[in-house]
Amino acid sequence: MxxxxxxxxxxxxxxxxxxxxxxxxxxxxxxxxxxxxxxxxxxxxxxxxxxxxxxxxxxxxxxxxxxxxxxxxxxxxxxxxxxxxxxxxxxxxxxxxxNADTLLKSEEFLQIDQKLLCEILERDELQINEEISIWKAALRWADSKCRENGIESSAENRRAVLGPALFKIRFPRLSNEEFSKKIVPSDVLSKDEVIAIYLFKSLSNCHGISNGIFPMQFPTNGRICDRKDGTLLMNIEKMSAFVLEKVGSSRYSEKVYINGMPWKILAQIKTKNGSTDNNQKWLGIFFWCDTSKKDSLWHCCVRSATFRIISQKIEAKNSVGTLTISNFVLDNKLTNLGFPNFISFTELMDPSNNFYNREEDKVTLPLMSCGGAKNGENDFRSEQIQRHNFNWN
The missing domain is CATH 3.30.710.10 (Potassium Channel Kv1.1; Chain A)
Incomplete structure (x- = not known):
């Protein structure tokens, strides 16, 4: 200070x-x-x-x-x-x-310590255009630390100052050209590490490599910004107790990232047409963007979201109810979109419909999203909602 x-x-x-x-x-x-x-x-x-x-x-x-x-x-x-x-x-x-692409190039990034560097580089949620930018940022950071310590920016010293942060970089996700032309010549990786990555990238069955002569020490999974669509799954546990809760009570699914944005299923107890009759409860289902803060310009566009309820019996014919919303835009005022009266609890809990699993006391809700766009992309000028009636076939 x-x-x-x-x-x-x-x-x-x-x-x-x-x-x-x-x-x-x-x-x-x-x-x-x-x-x-x-x-x-x-x-x-x-x-x-x-x-x-x-x-x-x-x-x-x-x-x-x-x-x-x-x-x-x-x-x-x-x-x-x-x-x-x-x-x-x-x-x-x-x-x-x-803002990872911009922040990793900043001077402030060079001031962080090794512990924070590890924490940032290992995050699945980093929204970067390409994995090679992680390597470039790590190299800038390493060179900066070498200068601070008055040592040469040699391959050996770069590796030493990076320490465990080196193993947060997802080298297997790089293209062969990037790896061969930019990573290998740097000599930061050992020969065994280079061979392991080449083997991983070239062989279709890589499960044996991790325990073989050339163990894979680097993450191989992609970051969340690579996912362009996905499925959210929610099991409403203790359903019999949830039914008895007051109107407005909510349950949330686990967070799933689609194209860099965090999404959840929101299940909520509703009534129809503003009724206050607790005996006429409905289950509302919503597609909810779980961002903690949104400025006035925030918006996100999604091509479609399909809401369903899964039958708890494989052999059941009346298995699925489906509703779809197409081409909708969420912003800082509208953070979720869905159906407040998706299905009545009377219908939901009816044993003949097979939606409610009495033994496990749960209902399963999958939500399929196709083409969830990043913040600011695909600026739809109008909101078109396409509703499909329940399809019990």
Whole structure:
């Protein structure tokens, strides 16, 4: 931290670990209650001062500065972990994931430590255009650390400063040309590691390689931005208890990333036409984008989403109810879209329809999404909703 000086009537007092601008913001808040000088450049330094001097009223405003305005989102994330601010930490990670291509090229990225480098590079959620950009970012970081330590940026030193972070890079996901022309000549990988990756990329059955002479030590799975469509699955457990809950009660599926965006199924107890009769409950099903923060320009376009209920008996003929929504746009005001009256609980729990598994006390809901677009892509000018009646055949 920069040195800040506070001068009393006769003698100066040195505050060596709080930035001058942050200290001024803190004093202004203490004496006047004003925060006119709080901004993205000093917010994290103000947070540090608020925590150090136990000023709870200053913590909240420091965390309300938009993530996009913070001077260093990596530092912000590190501080969030230090102070156990889980929600703020998640907001920082979401911003890092969403803007990975830009942030990995920033000067701020070069300032992070090896532990945080590992945490970032291993994230499935990083929205990058191509895996080679991860290698380039790691190499920039390694060269920066070599300079800081006054050592040559040799292959040996690069590997040493990267340490475990090297094994977070998904070399098997690179094209043969990228790997051969950009990775191999760097000499950062050992000969055995190079051979293992070539074998993995060239052989169709790679299961034996990981336990063979040339073990695979690098991740082979793609990142979530590679998925262009997908299926969400939700089991509503303890269904008999859920039916008895009040109108508005909700259940959520596990989060699934499709084309870089986080999605969940939202199941909610509804009534029809605004009725307050708890005996006339319906199951509402929605496709929900689980983003923690959305600015006024946020939007996401999805070509189609198909809602279904799976029969609990394979031999059942009346197996599936289906409704489809096509070409819809979600934004910061409309974060979910679906059917508030998908099926009545009377129909859902009817044994003859085979939707409710009495033994396991559950109902299974799959939702298929095709072509969920990234934020800002495919700007549909109109919203077209195509409804299909239940198909019991």
């Amino acid at each position: 920069k040195k800040t000086e506070f001068t009393s009537a006769n003698c100066p007092v040195e505050v060596i670990d709080v930035e001058a601008a942050a200290f001024k913001v803190m004093l202004s808040f203490i004496y006047t209650g004003e925060l006119t000088e709080l901004n993205g450049d000093n917010a994290m330094a103000v947070l540090y001062a608020a925590k150090k001097y136990d000023i709870p009223g200053l913590v909240g405003p420091s965390l309300q500065i938009p993530i996009s305005e913070l001077r260093n989102v990596f530092l912000a994330y590190a501080q969030a972990g230090l102070y156990e601010l889980e929600g703020f930490a998640n907001d920082c990670l979401f911003y890092i994931d969403k």
